[in-house]
Amino acid sequence: MIESRVTTNSPEDTMALGRRIGQALRSRVGGAAVCLSGDLGAGKTVFVKGLAAAFGIPEREVGSASFIVIAEYETTPRFVHVDLYRIEYSSDLDELGLWEYIGDDAVVVIEWAERLAEQPRNAVQIYLESLSETEREIRIRDEDHWDNQQAAS
């Protein structure tokens, strides 16, 4: 298990952090779920742009269309961005087929993950908090980290 706490001072910093984590997740066997929580404007989508960049996905393709709940990118492994901001009832998640992505080899990133009635197992948890106009505290909790290091060695 790895737990860390970082303060970023700009959107670029937050993206760069996302990119580093994305690079690590790309090679994780069996895919990964990433749950992001934090208030509106905390920087979740900015962070996802960084994660996506590690998969070669251009920044402008992430998070722009306001009614898309699940965006799937044909990368290797597959990158799936879920934004539950507009979801009101957790039963919608079954209808959207979210559970089918998780556990397939994909890296599934979920904004507003706290709105899920049931949490994915072994997810990387990312909490973002605004400290000021430009500062964000980002906490990362990854229970699976050690197991994956073991598997790789």
Ligand code: ADP
């Ligand atoms: P969320 O998805 O959590 O609602 P967004 O990522 O859409 O938030 O927006 C974050 C906003 O905060 C953007 O306008 C971004 O430019 C701004 N911002 C300022 N400082 C930072 C920082 N250190 N990290 C991330 N975003 C920041």
Ligand code: MG
């Ligand atoms: Mg967002």
